[in-house]
Amino acid sequence: MDKAVGIDLGGTFIKFGLVGRDGSILKQGQKESGGAKGRGEVLLRIETAIKEALSGAKLSEIKGIGIGTPGLVNSAGVVFLAPNLPNWNKIPLAEIFRKKFGLPVKVENDVNAITWGEYLFGSGKGFRTIICITLGTGLGGGVVVDGKLLRGGTYSAVELGHITINTNGPRCGCGNKGCVESYVGSARIVSKAKKYLKKNQASIIPGLVNGNLTKITPKVISEACRKGDRLAAEIWKEVGADVGVMLADMVNVFNPEAIIIGGGVAQAGKPLFNAIQEEIEKRTFPLLHKKIKLLPASLGPESGIKAAAALVF
Protein backbone atom coordinates (compact mmCIF):
# COMPACT_ATOMS: atom_id res chain seq x y z
CA MET A 1 0.00 0.00 0.00
CA ASP A 2 1.15 3.55 -0.75
CA LYS A 3 2.19 5.44 2.36
CA ALA A 4 3.08 9.01 3.32
CA VAL A 5 4.72 10.70 6.27
CA GLY A 6 2.44 13.13 8.11
CA ILE A 7 3.91 15.93 10.22
CA ASP A 8 1.54 17.99 12.34
CA LEU A 9 3.52 20.98 13.53
CA GLY A 10 2.04 22.88 16.46
CA GLY A 11 3.19 25.56 18.86
CA THR A 12 3.86 22.94 21.56
CA PHE A 13 4.24 19.56 19.85
CA ILE A 14 5.35 18.00 16.61
CA LYS A 15 3.11 15.00 16.03
CA PHE A 16 4.27 12.64 13.34
CA GLY A 17 3.36 9.36 11.76
CA LEU A 18 3.29 7.07 8.78
CA VAL A 19 -0.13 6.93 7.15
CA GLY A 20 -1.52 4.49 4.59
CA ARG A 21 -3.41 5.52 1.44
CA ASP A 22 -6.63 4.46 3.20
CA GLY A 23 -6.03 6.92 6.07
CA SER A 24 -4.86 4.33 8.57
CA ILE A 25 -2.03 5.30 10.93
CA LEU A 26 0.75 2.71 10.71
CA LYS A 27 3.14 4.37 13.10
CA GLN A 28 3.05 7.53 15.20
CA GLY A 29 4.86 9.59 17.82
CA GLN A 30 5.30 13.08 19.14
CA LYS A 31 8.00 15.38 20.44
CA GLU A 32 8.11 18.92 21.75
CA SER A 33 8.41 21.55 19.02
CA GLY A 34 11.24 23.36 20.82
CA GLY A 35 10.12 26.72 19.44
CA ALA A 36 11.75 28.64 22.30
CA LYS A 37 15.17 27.34 21.18
CA GLY A 38 14.84 28.96 17.78
CA ARG A 39 13.85 27.92 14.28
CA GLY A 40 16.97 25.81 13.69
CA GLU A 41 15.99 23.58 16.58
CA VAL A 42 12.41 23.20 15.32
CA LEU A 43 13.70 22.22 11.86
CA LEU A 44 16.07 19.69 13.42
CA ARG A 45 13.24 18.14 15.40
CA ILE A 46 11.03 17.90 12.30
CA GLU A 47 13.90 16.15 10.52
CA THR A 48 14.24 13.66 13.39
CA ALA A 49 10.48 13.10 13.36
CA ILE A 50 10.53 12.34 9.62
CA LYS A 51 13.44 9.91 10.11
CA GLU A 52 11.56 8.13 12.90
CA ALA A 53 8.42 7.89 10.78
CA LEU A 54 10.42 6.46 7.87
CA SER A 55 12.56 4.01 9.84
CA GLY A 56 11.88 0.43 8.81
CA ALA A 57 9.51 1.45 6.00
CA LYS A 58 9.96 0.28 2.40
CA LEU A 59 11.10 3.44 0.60
CA SER A 60 9.48 2.40 -2.70
CA GLU A 61 6.08 2.63 -0.99
CA ILE A 62 6.62 6.14 0.39
CA LYS A 63 4.87 8.70 -1.82
CA GLY A 64 6.06 11.76 0.04
CA ILE A 65 6.00 13.91 3.15
CA GLY A 66 3.08 16.16 4.14
CA ILE A 67 3.46 18.95 6.68
CA GLY A 68 0.62 20.88 8.30
CA THR A 69 1.87 24.07 9.92
CA PRO A 70 0.34 27.12 11.59
CA GLY A 71 0.69 30.36 9.64
CA LEU A 72 0.30 31.29 6.00
CA VAL A 73 1.85 29.03 3.38
CA ASN A 74 2.52 29.99 -0.24
CA SER A 75 2.47 27.82 -3.35
CA ALA A 76 6.16 26.97 -3.01
CA GLY A 77 5.69 25.62 0.51
CA VAL A 78 7.21 28.65 2.23
CA VAL A 79 5.68 29.43 5.63
CA PHE A 80 4.97 32.96 6.80
CA LEU A 81 3.80 34.35 10.14
CA ALA A 82 2.96 31.49 12.47
CA PRO A 83 1.66 33.10 15.65
CA ASN A 84 2.66 30.32 18.08
CA LEU A 85 6.18 29.62 16.85
CA PRO A 86 8.72 32.42 17.42
CA ASN A 87 10.56 33.49 14.24
CA TRP A 88 8.61 30.97 12.18
CA ASN A 89 8.54 33.24 9.15
CA LYS A 90 9.74 32.96 5.54
CA ILE A 91 10.79 29.34 6.01
CA PRO A 92 11.07 27.31 2.77
CA LEU A 93 9.87 24.15 4.52
CA ALA A 94 9.09 22.17 1.38
CA GLU A 95 12.46 22.86 -0.23
CA ILE A 96 14.43 22.11 2.96
CA PHE A 97 12.98 18.64 3.40
CA ARG A 98 12.77 17.81 -0.30
CA LYS A 99 16.54 18.27 -0.43
CA LYS A 100 17.14 16.31 2.77
CA PHE A 101 15.01 13.28 1.94
CA GLY A 102 14.69 13.29 -1.85
CA LEU A 103 10.92 12.84 -1.58
CA PRO A 104 8.02 15.09 -2.69
CA VAL A 105 7.07 17.43 0.17
CA LYS A 106 3.68 19.15 0.49
CA VAL A 107 3.23 21.96 3.01
CA GLU A 108 -0.13 23.48 3.89
CA ASN A 109 -1.66 25.64 6.55
CA ASP A 110 -2.95 23.31 9.29
CA VAL A 111 -6.66 24.09 8.87
CA ASN A 112 -6.41 23.70 5.09
CA ALA A 113 -4.71 20.36 5.70
CA ILE A 114 -7.52 19.26 8.04
CA THR A 115 -10.06 20.24 5.38
CA TRP A 116 -8.28 18.12 2.78
CA GLY A 117 -7.92 15.27 5.29
CA GLU A 118 -11.64 15.29 6.08
CA TYR A 119 -12.35 15.37 2.35
CA LEU A 120 -10.11 12.39 1.60
CA PHE A 121 -10.42 10.22 4.71
CA GLY A 122 -13.13 11.66 6.97
CA SER A 123 -16.65 13.07 7.00
CA GLY A 124 -16.13 14.73 3.63
CA LYS A 125 -15.53 11.43 1.83
CA GLY A 126 -17.82 11.04 -1.18
CA PHE A 127 -18.61 14.75 -1.57
CA ARG A 128 -17.10 17.12 -4.13
CA THR A 129 -17.62 20.49 -2.43
CA ILE A 130 -17.24 20.90 1.33
CA ILE A 131 -16.66 23.63 3.88
CA CYS A 132 -14.75 22.62 6.98
CA ILE A 133 -14.50 24.79 10.09
CA THR A 134 -12.57 24.25 13.29
CA LEU A 135 -13.82 25.93 16.42
CA GLY A 136 -11.37 26.41 19.23
CA THR A 137 -9.38 29.39 20.48
CA GLY A 138 -10.39 30.98 17.20
CA LEU A 139 -12.32 29.94 14.13
CA GLY A 140 -10.43 28.46 11.20
CA GLY A 141 -11.76 27.17 7.94
CA GLY A 142 -11.03 25.54 4.64
CA VAL A 143 -12.97 24.82 1.47
CA VAL A 144 -12.76 22.08 -1.15
CA VAL A 145 -14.54 23.13 -4.35
CA ASP A 146 -15.22 20.57 -7.07
CA GLY A 147 -12.57 18.28 -5.60
CA LYS A 148 -9.88 20.95 -5.28
CA LEU A 149 -8.58 22.63 -2.14
CA LEU A 150 -9.26 26.35 -2.47
CA ARG A 151 -6.09 28.37 -1.97
CA GLY A 152 -6.59 31.73 -3.63
CA GLY A 153 -4.15 34.13 -5.26
CA THR A 154 -1.59 34.16 -2.46
CA TYR A 155 -2.57 30.84 -0.89
CA SER A 156 -4.27 32.56 2.02
CA ALA A 157 -7.93 32.22 1.02
CA VAL A 158 -10.68 31.10 3.40
CA GLU A 159 -9.99 33.13 6.53
CA LEU A 160 -13.49 32.26 7.69
CA GLY A 161 -12.84 33.53 11.22
CA HIS A 162 -12.53 37.04 9.85
CA ILE A 163 -15.84 37.23 8.02
CA THR A 164 -17.86 40.19 9.36
CA ILE A 165 -21.06 39.33 11.19
CA ASN A 166 -21.56 42.75 12.83
CA THR A 167 -20.33 45.88 11.08
CA ASN A 168 -20.13 47.73 14.41
CA GLY A 169 -18.64 44.87 16.41
CA PRO A 170 -15.42 44.82 18.42
CA ARG A 171 -12.10 45.50 16.70
CA CYS A 172 -10.25 42.30 15.74
CA GLY A 173 -6.51 41.66 15.52
CA CYS A 174 -6.85 41.55 11.72
CA GLY A 175 -7.96 45.21 11.58
CA ASN A 176 -11.63 44.50 10.82
CA LYS A 177 -14.59 45.11 13.12
CA GLY A 178 -17.08 42.44 14.16
CA CYS A 179 -15.29 39.32 12.86
CA VAL A 180 -17.18 36.11 13.66
CA GLU A 181 -14.10 34.89 15.56
CA SER A 182 -14.55 37.62 18.18
CA TYR A 183 -18.01 36.16 18.90
CA VAL A 184 -17.29 32.45 18.95
CA GLY A 185 -13.68 32.02 20.12
CA SER A 186 -13.29 30.05 23.37
CA ALA A 187 -12.54 33.19 25.43
CA ARG A 188 -15.78 34.77 24.32
CA ILE A 189 -17.78 31.62 25.08
CA VAL A 190 -16.37 31.49 28.60
CA SER A 191 -17.10 35.16 29.24
CA LYS A 192 -20.66 34.62 28.02
CA ALA A 193 -21.10 31.89 30.63
CA LYS A 194 -19.66 34.07 33.40
CA LYS A 195 -21.92 36.97 32.44
CA TYR A 196 -25.05 34.82 32.65
CA LEU A 197 -23.98 33.20 35.90
CA LYS A 198 -23.43 36.62 37.48
CA LYS A 199 -27.06 37.33 36.69
CA ASN A 200 -27.83 34.31 38.88
CA GLN A 201 -29.17 32.16 36.11
CA ALA A 202 -29.71 28.59 37.28
CA SER A 203 -27.06 26.21 36.01
CA ILE A 204 -24.96 23.23 37.02
CA ILE A 205 -21.84 24.90 35.57
CA PRO A 206 -20.64 26.39 38.92
CA GLY A 207 -20.97 22.94 40.50
CA LEU A 208 -18.81 21.39 37.77
CA VAL A 209 -15.95 23.76 38.61
CA ASN A 210 -16.45 23.59 42.40
CA GLY A 211 -17.61 27.18 42.49
CA ASN A 212 -14.39 28.49 40.91
CA LEU A 213 -15.68 30.35 37.84
CA THR A 214 -12.14 30.97 36.57
CA LYS A 215 -12.06 27.24 35.78
CA ILE A 216 -14.90 27.42 33.25
CA THR A 217 -13.85 26.24 29.77
CA PRO A 218 -15.88 25.45 26.65
CA LYS A 219 -15.40 21.78 27.58
CA VAL A 220 -17.11 22.34 30.94
CA ILE A 221 -19.99 24.13 29.21
CA SER A 222 -20.28 21.19 26.79
CA GLU A 223 -20.34 18.75 29.68
CA ALA A 224 -23.10 20.75 31.37
CA CYS A 225 -24.99 20.77 28.08
CA ARG A 226 -24.78 16.99 27.73
CA LYS A 227 -26.17 16.69 31.25
CA GLY A 228 -29.20 18.72 30.20
CA ASP A 229 -28.22 22.14 31.56
CA ARG A 230 -30.44 24.80 29.99
CA LEU A 231 -28.06 27.72 30.35
CA ALA A 232 -25.28 25.73 28.67
CA ALA A 233 -27.64 24.81 25.82
CA GLU A 234 -28.58 28.49 25.47
CA ILE A 235 -24.92 29.50 25.23
CA TRP A 236 -24.27 26.95 22.47
CA LYS A 237 -27.39 28.11 20.69
CA GLU A 238 -26.05 31.66 20.62
CA VAL A 239 -22.63 30.48 19.42
CA GLY A 240 -24.29 28.35 16.74
CA ALA A 241 -26.38 31.28 15.55
CA ASP A 242 -23.26 33.45 15.13
CA VAL A 243 -21.39 30.69 13.29
CA GLY A 244 -24.52 30.07 11.21
CA VAL A 245 -24.68 33.69 10.01
CA MET A 246 -21.15 33.37 8.63
CA LEU A 247 -21.82 29.91 7.16
CA ALA A 248 -24.99 31.11 5.44
CA ASP A 249 -22.84 33.57 3.49
CA MET A 250 -20.42 30.78 2.64
CA VAL A 251 -23.30 28.57 1.49
CA ASN A 252 -24.28 31.34 -0.91
CA VAL A 253 -20.75 31.48 -2.28
CA PHE A 254 -19.78 27.81 -2.46
CA ASN A 255 -23.01 25.80 -2.60
CA PRO A 256 -21.44 23.01 -0.48
CA GLU A 257 -22.80 19.48 -0.19
CA ALA A 258 -21.48 19.15 3.35
CA ILE A 259 -20.28 21.40 6.16
CA ILE A 260 -17.91 19.72 8.57
CA ILE A 261 -17.40 21.05 12.05
CA GLY A 262 -14.39 20.16 14.17
CA GLY A 263 -12.31 21.51 17.03
CA GLY A 264 -12.76 21.32 20.79
CA VAL A 265 -15.81 23.55 20.90
CA ALA A 266 -17.65 21.42 18.36
CA GLN A 267 -18.10 18.70 20.99
CA ALA A 268 -21.04 20.75 22.26
CA GLY A 269 -23.15 18.66 19.90
CA LYS A 270 -26.82 19.06 19.14
CA PRO A 271 -27.73 22.56 20.43
CA LEU A 272 -24.74 23.99 18.53
CA PHE A 273 -25.40 22.04 15.32
CA ASN A 274 -29.16 22.74 15.39
CA ALA A 275 -28.61 26.47 15.83
CA ILE A 276 -26.14 26.54 12.94
CA GLN A 277 -28.57 24.66 10.71
CA GLU A 278 -31.50 26.90 11.66
CA GLU A 279 -29.53 30.04 10.85
CA ILE A 280 -28.41 28.69 7.47
CA GLU A 281 -32.00 27.73 6.61
CA LYS A 282 -33.25 31.18 7.61
CA ARG A 283 -30.75 32.96 5.42
CA THR A 284 -30.32 30.98 2.19
CA PHE A 285 -32.41 29.70 -0.73
CA PRO A 286 -33.91 26.26 -0.09
CA LEU A 287 -32.24 25.01 -3.26
CA LEU A 288 -28.89 25.87 -1.68
CA HIS A 289 -29.43 24.58 1.85
CA LYS A 290 -31.87 21.69 1.41
CA LYS A 291 -29.35 18.95 0.83
CA ILE A 292 -26.45 20.21 2.94
CA LYS A 293 -25.19 17.69 5.46
CA LEU A 294 -23.93 19.23 8.70
CA LEU A 295 -21.41 16.74 10.05
CA PRO A 296 -18.96 16.53 12.93
CA ALA A 297 -15.32 16.06 11.89
CA SER A 298 -14.32 12.41 12.04
CA LEU A 299 -10.53 12.13 11.74
CA GLY A 300 -10.25 11.92 15.52
CA PRO A 301 -7.37 12.74 17.84
CA GLU A 302 -4.71 11.99 15.19
CA SER A 303 -6.42 14.27 12.67
CA GLY A 304 -3.35 16.48 12.23
CA ILE A 305 -1.09 13.56 11.25
CA LYS A 306 -3.67 12.02 8.88
CA ALA A 307 -4.45 15.41 7.35
CA ALA A 308 -0.78 16.21 6.72
CA ALA A 309 -0.27 12.84 5.02
CA ALA A 310 -3.45 13.37 3.00
CA LEU A 311 -1.73 16.34 1.31
CA VAL A 312 0.53 13.87 -0.47
CA PHE A 313 -2.31 11.71 -1.84
Ligand SMILES: [Zn+2]
Ligand atom coordinates in the same frame (compact mmCIF):
# COMPACT_ATOMS: atom_id res chain seq x y z
ZN1 LIG B 1 -10.62 39.56 12.18
